[in-house]
Amino acid sequence: MGKTSPWHSILSNVHHNNTSCNTGNNIERENRRSGTGGKPLCAECARL
Numbered sequence: 390m391g392k393t394s395p396w397h398s399i400l401s402n403v404h405h406n407n408t409s410c411n412t413g414n415n416i417e418r419e420n421r422r423s424g425t426g427g428k429p430l431c432a433e434c435a436r437l
């Protein structure tokens with residue numbers, strides 16, 4: 390668990406950087422992309 394390289398969903402307006410983030414982990418593989426996508430950090434990841 391903990392911070393890792395950022396990833397995001399092409400269907401979402403936020404990116405994730407924590408392996409404990411439920412929202413981030415629920416992204417379907419076909420919608421998942423590496424990097425921030427230029428999007429802000431997800432609120433759940435910010436708390437973790």
Ligand SMILES: [Zn+2]
Nearest residue numbers: 405410431434
């Ligand atoms: Zn997140």
